[in-house]
Amino acid sequence: MNILIVEDEARIAKRIERMTRDIIGNTLQSLTHINTLNEALLFIENNTLDLVLLDLNLNGDDGFDLLSTAVAESFHTIIISANKDQALDAFEYGVLDFVPKPFNQDRLQQAFNRVFTKEKSENDQTKLLAIKKRGRIQLIPIADLRYVKGAGSYTELFLTDGTKELHDKSMEKLEQLLSHSFERIHKSYLVKMSEVKEIIVKSGSKYMAELKNGELIPVGRTRYKELKGKWV
Template identity: 75%
Template sequence: MNILIVEDESRIAKRIERMTRDILGNTIQSLRHINTLQGAMESIGKGSLDLVLLDLNLNGENGFDMLKSAVSESFHTIVISAYRDQAITAFEYGVLDFVPKPFNQDRLEQALKRTITNEKTEPNETKFLAVKKRQKIQLIPIEDLIYIKGAGAYTELFLTDGSKELHDKSLEKLEQLLSPIFERIHKSYLVNMSEVKEIIVKSGSKYMAELNNGEIIPIGRTKYKEIKAKWV
């Protein structure tokens, strides 16, 4: 994993680095520390990150200025901050976890282990997915999302207005962030189950989900019984 720590207090940054190395061990490929918002933004722009550990107060600068951009990227973001009152907003933006300061190694380990076990985030309060669009960041309300299709390292978001947006996160990462109403019905599809109108069984053990908008998408054979039970 390539990890970036964004923290303006050197003592805390060193503590986070030490704990992270203890917890993730040889899964770490690189672990860097940056203490300014501008430096962090430049580093993110260069790509090749798997995880950002972000403080929300960087020498008086607001980490939320970076957060909206960070959550649109392919990596997960974990906030480490003393500003507990901002946790809900951070989750709404789509962070994997919010670790309040002061913290111990057990709490940091709980957050970091989610990055390698694909454990879903709690309390599933993601309300937006941030996408990069024409040099800007656009927040897509989760309520406008019908389904997500995997497209290699990227994903395609299909929205209620008929439009489609591209997201840099993988299907697996988005599945971690979204509420249980979004089900992985196929290796390439994550669907809002409230949008499923009918489940269709075709010859040759082929299963399909008909959506409220008329679209038909596949259901994996190994997923059919589970999806059918939850849909009913």
């Protein structure tokens, strides 16, 4: 794993680094510490990362200025901050976890476990998806999202107004962040269940989900029974 720590207090950064090395072990490829907002933004732009551990107060700069950029990237973001009152806002942006200071290694391990096991976030609070568009970050409300389609290491977001946007996160990472109102109905599709009108069976034992706008999306054979049960 390639990990970036963004933390302005050297003592805390060293503690996070030590704990991270203990937790990750031999799978850690690189671990970088940066203590300023602008340097972190530049590093993210020019390096491949798997995870960012981010403080929200960086020498007086607001970590949310970096957060909207970070959550638009392919990696996950975990907040480590004493500003517990900002946890809800952070989850709405799509962070995987919020570790409040002071913390111990067990709590940090719990956050890392969510990265390793690809489990859904316990906090079903993601309200926005940040995408990179024309060199800027655009925030898309989850309420405007109809379904997600896998496109290799990327995903395509299909919105209720008929438009489509590209996201840098993989299907697996978005599945962790999106609320439980979304279901993985196929290896390549993640759908908001409130948008499903009917589950139908076509000739040749092909299963489809008909959406309220008339679109048909394939349903995987192994997922049909579970999906049918939830739908009924």
